[in-house]
Amino acid sequence: MENTTPQSIALHSSAPVNLSEIRAHCSSCSLHQLCLPMGLAETDMDKLDKIIGRRRRVARDSALYRMDDPFTNLYAIRFGHFKTYQINSGGQQHITGFQMAGELLGMDAISTERHHCDAIALEDSEVCEIPFSGLEGLFGEIPNLLSHFHRIMSREITREQNVMLLLGSMRADQRFAAFLVNLSSRYATRGYSSTRFQLRMSREEIGNYLGLTIESVSRLLSKFKKLDLLKVDHREIELLQLPRLKALAAGTESCG
Amino acid sequence: MENTTPQSIALHSSAPVNLSEIRAHCSSCSLHQLCLPMGLAETDMDKLDKIIGRRRRVARDSALYRMDDPFTNLYAIRFGHFKTYQINSGGQQHITGFQMAGELLGMDAISTERHHCDAIALEDSEVCEIPFSGLEGLFGEIPNLLSHFHRIMSREITREQNVMLLLGSMRADQRFAAFLVNLSSRYATRGYSSTRFQLRMSREEIGNYLGLTIESVSRLLSKFKKLDLLKVDHREIELLQLPRLKALAAGTESCG
DNA sequence: CGTTAGGTTGAAAGGTCTCAAAGCTGGTGG
DNA sequence: CCACCAGCTTTGAGACCTTTCAACCTAACG
Numbered sequence: 001m002e003n004t005t006p007q008s009i010a011l012h013s014s015a016p017v018n019l020s021e022i023r024a025h026c027s028s029c030s031l032h033q034l035c036l037p038m039g040l041a042e043t044d045m046d047k048l049d050k051i052i053g054r055r056r057r058v059a060r061d062s063a064l065y066r067m068d069d070p071f072t073n074l075y076a077i078r079f080g081h082f083k084t085y086q087i088n089s090g091g092q093q094h095i096t097g098f099q100m101a102g103e104l105l106g107m108d109a110i111s112t113e114r115h116h117c118d119a120i121a122l123e124d125s126e127v128c129e130i131p132f133s134g135l136e137g138l139f140g141e142i143p144n145l146l147s148h149f150h151r152i153m154s155r156e157i158t159r160e161q162n163v164m165l166l167l168g169s170m171r172a173d174q175r176f177a178a179f180l181v182n183l184s185s186r187y188a189t190r191g192y193s194s195t196r197f198q199l200r201m202s203r204e205e206i207g208n209y210l211g212l213t214i215e216s217v218s219r220l221l222s223k224f225k226k227l228d229l230l231k232v233d234h235r236e237i238e239l240l241q242l243p244r245l246k247a248l249a250a251g252t253e254s255c256g
Numbered sequence: 257m258e259n260t261t262p263q264s265i266a267l268h269s270s271a272p273v274n275l276s277e278i279r280a281h282c283s284s285c286s287l288h289q290l291c292l293p294m295g296l297a298e299t300d301m302d303k304l305d306k307i308i309g310r311r312r313r314v315a316r317d318s319a320l321y322r323m324d325d326p327f328t329n330l331y332a333i334r335f336g337h338f339k340t341y342q343i344n345s346g347g348q349q350h351i352t353g354f355q356m357a358g359e360l361l362g363m364d365a366i367s368t369e370r371h372h373c374d375a376i377a378l379e380d381s382e383v384c385e386i387p388f389s390g391l392e393g394l395f396g397e398i399p400n401l402l403s404h405f406h407r408i409m410s411r412e413i414t415r416e417q418n419v420m421l422l423l424g425s426m427r428a429d430q431r432f433a434a435f436l437v438n439l440s441s442r443y444a445t446r447g448y449s450s451t452r453f454q455l456r457m458s459r460e461e462i463g464n465y466l467g468l469t470i471e472s473v474s475r476l477l478s479k480f481k482k483l484d485l486l487k488v489d490h491r492e493i494e495l496l497q498l499p500r501l502k503a504l505a506a507g508t509e510s511c512g
Numbered sequence: 513c514g515t516t517a518g519g520t521t522g523a524a525a526g527g528t529c530t531c532a533a534a535g536c537t538g539g540t541g542g
Numbered sequence: 543c544c545a546c547c548a549g550c551t552t553t554g555a556g557a558c559c560t561t562t563c564a565a566c567c568t569a570a571c572g
Binding site: 202203204214215217218219221222234 | 552
Binding site: 089096109110116136139150151158161163165251 | 342344345346348350352363364365366367368372373392395396399402403406407408409410411412413414416417418419420421423424425464465466467506507508
């Protein structure tokens with residue numbers, strides 16, 4: 001049996017993180033049309049490569065960073081999934097997002113130079129460390145990089161506004177449908193199936209994110225199954241009627 | 257009676273916006289330690305002045321921009337208050353934020369070059385138009401401006417995460433307490449009283465923002481009044497026990 | 513002084529949560 | 543190979559919180 005896949009390396013090592021000191025190369029990365037270097041010329045991508053730190057493995061359930069950690073790097077996800085959550089003063093956590101390959105983590109830390117949330121790997125994952133000071137140094141040289149960085153931050157703002165919309169004005173079934181539709185489209189842009197995928201998070205994590213209890217999520221899954229909107233087997237999901245799910249999320253259609 | 261105050265100009269003119277063509281000057285603006293030019297040297301502030309467009313009046317209830325409007329400017333609020341809201345596919349609106357003097361509007365439009373929400377003045381207000389292309393041109397020249405801009409965008413991300421926390425995991429009374437405490441601290445940083453201020457938004461708008469009905473907001477006000485946490489007279493509010501309100505928002509204390 | 517918009521209050525309904533129990537699955541050890 | 547356990551999930555019943563629906567109030571305004 002081969003022992004060289006990322007997962008196996010992480011699993012067989014004693015240390016859960018920082019396993020890989022391999023330098024990252026944007027130009028050879030399959031995600032570069034989705035990630036920070038999007039649209040960059042080859043020469044500019046090389047410059048970006050020079051400032052990018054090592055690739056870093058993060059084993060399942062371990063932290064990429066924790067709240068209040070000093071901010072030095074942004075992280076681009078190479079593969080795997082993460083969740084980010086805040087802990088309120090009552091001690092309970094609330095998940096603010098699930099992130100997947102090609103997405104950038106840590107932007108909320110720029111303002112105070114400390115991370116505002118915990119970022120935990122949902123499965124064995126790998127990220128590129130992007131030292132922010134190095135990135136700032138490149139902005140003057142590569143205007144395209146700067147403007148794309150602004151677009152990424154702006155997109156994060158609109159993403160969060162959509163979640164506010166979801167939490168502030170949708171019923172439980174709408175929220176859950178919107179959640180599934182959102183995952184679906186993100187997998188689609190990554191070249192995966194928009195109708196069959198694996199949930200990387202537990203029911204509890206889904207509920208926490210959507211402002212629902214685990215029982216409500218479970219009931220909604222059962223209800224959607226009964227309505228033939230989807231099939232579930234553990235975390236394996238197949239969306240049978242994506243259009244109806246979209247209509248449900250939009251509030252156009254109701255599931256009495 | 258004088259007819260030269262910002263309000264009266266706006267009120268007596270036929271056109272609701274674009275009344276003022278006076279060029280803005282950051283250095284003479286009382287908000288420059290709160291706003292985009294924060295921490296800038298005098299000479300850099302002058303450069304910023306050169307690219308900043310006119311000041312623009314926005315009469316109460318009229319739009320600074322609308323969803324899908326093409327994005328050309330960011331806006332810094334000089335005085336007055338705004339609300340921003342999204343409209344979901346069902347046609348109902350959801351308020352994503354209330355903005356006040358010194359805060360920046362429009363950052364969510366950078367990613368798609370179209371505005372993602374409506375921005376409506378809650379009272380007669382004035383903003384500085386900041387052409388984004390001009391701002392981008394300055395970033396290379398003034399690194400401090402760029403890094404402060406990044407801090408502002410990052411702060412917007414954390415602000416929204418806090419709202420997600422509020423909507424996703426707080427009870428109605430906690431939400432309302434958190435809302436009041438938030439306003440209180442923002443007025444405090446602007447040099448106003450942290451305990452006495454005027455609500456610029458209707459009960460309906462508060463409820464919409466907090467994911468509650470107008471009736472719930474009204475009941476919470478009555479409840480808080482009964483508990484001697486505050487006094488209300490229409491939109492005039494006095495917080496009588498800010499510490500207890502903070503404890504309520506934090507979930508440390510409960511109001512049975 | 514009637515009208516209107518915004519706000520308050522009450523009673524009933526509804527949705528989601530809480531609590532509880534049971535089912536399923538994968539891992540462990542005999 | 544099977545029994546057993548722990549963790550996650552599902553399902554049910556009742557409670558609770560917030561909403562809905564309705565009536566009433568108040569201030570502003572023509």
